[in-house]
Amino acid sequence: MTAPDVSTELMQMINCYQVSQALQVAATLGVADQLKDGPKPYEIVARTCGAHPASLYRLLRALAAVGVFHETSNKEFSLTALGACLTSDAHGSRRNYARWIGTPGQWKSWGNLLHCIKSGESASDYTHGKDAWTYRKQHPEEQAIFNDAMTGNSRSESQAVLEAYDFSRFSCVVDVGGGQGLLLKEILLACPSARGVLFDQPHVITSAQQLPTELAQRCRLVAGSFFEAVPQNGDAYLMKAILHDWDDGKSIEILRTCRRAMSPKAALIVIERVVGSPNESPDSKFSDLNMMVQYAALERTRQEFHDLLTGGGFELAEVVPTRSPMSIIIGKPMSIE
Known part of the structure; x- marks a missing residue:
């Protein structure tokens, strides 16, 4: 058996943020909910979600490659066990948490992790000029997603x-x-x-x-x-x-x-x-x-x-x-x- 390529393994870890953002987009569009009743062609999913068909196909095939969806030879997609956790009503649903990960308050703050490590200060303060609690109060749409995400965590x-x-x-x-x-x-x-x-x-x-x-x-x-x-x-x-x-x-x-x-x-x-x-x-x-x-x-x-x-x-x-x-x-x- 060929020994694992540790450099490739590290590269996959480096690029994990891409998977996180892809999941956030799929969760925001409600893709998994569209597939609950069985496989569908990507064009139908795109039409229902209001997405650009060719671009959505590229998103779905990437997530299928990491086991979230399953792609057939005729470009239909279905849910895997992982993908089922992205549906809104699944027991232990992670849809709202995936949506929250990509909100500006969370995503942009993580982009300033280096500032935290060098200063010991909150990246939220550095990024937005205020703590995360105040930021969300001033952005009720993100507060609502955060509340839903935390409720989802509690449910699981x-x-x-x-x-x-x-x-x-x-x-x-x-x-x-x-x-x-x-x-x-x-x-x-x-x-x-x-x-x-x-x-x-x-x-x-x-x-x-x-x-x-x-x-x-x-x-x-x-x-x-x-x-x-x-x-x-x-x-x-x-x-x-x-x-x-x-x-x-x-x-x-x-x-x-x-x-x-x-x-x-x-x-x-x-x-x-x-x-x-x-x-x-x-x-x-x-x-x-x-x-x-x-x-x-x-x-x-x-x-x-x-x-x-x-x-x-x-x-x-x-x-x-x-x-x-x-x-x-x-x-x-x-x-x-």
Whole structure:
């Protein structure tokens, strides 16, 4: 067997941004949705998507070459298992995440990764003159795509979290920075006797998805800032993908705000990626680069979570892995002096 050509392998890695952008275009055009019912000629797909036929064919054949679509000899295309994940209604759909990757706020900021590495500063600030949060507020069309992308991530990860951790022990779960409320909804569906509080900024709460009637009776929506105060009287305080958006100083502020609202018997449940050992776990380490680019923030190792929770008034009790990239980090409140 011929040994792999490492130079060619590296070249493929160098050009991965081309695949990312091609996926973004296919997701934006809704190509995968057009192929859900079976193979179609590229001309029909182009007509439905409003694309230039010859150009769309070149896009589809390139993505077929990396396994996203399948091309027949007569230039018809169908979905593969990978391509099915680009459909809007697939379980674990990645369509909205692919759309978000190519938005100017994300794409252009990554183009200034070198600035991050040399300065330690956010590339978003350098690129757009403002942090990523402010940028998206001023570009509501990108904010909407971002919200949909994050909800899609939660949809694919929530089942893994519920399989790995028993939430039925809690009577009231406060989801701090809970966004559109998808994870909290899944917890309430799995735990019929539990109540929930969805807490986030006013503009996020306003856009939160409507809960089914039977869940709406068990869930309150509260607007505010987790730097100031969070709702009291919960026995579990949940934060999914929140702390990685902030540096240690701001993260400790958030944790201390939660600690002030919690009873000594309440639990802190942090759902984040945990950076793995050297030479493995690329998912968490490239996500760490993304946090640096967007927010001058970071993903953390287990030891870094231990130190962070201690600074925020918690003892790290355990770290529970899931079958998704996320882990469940459990904190117990320490005494407030």
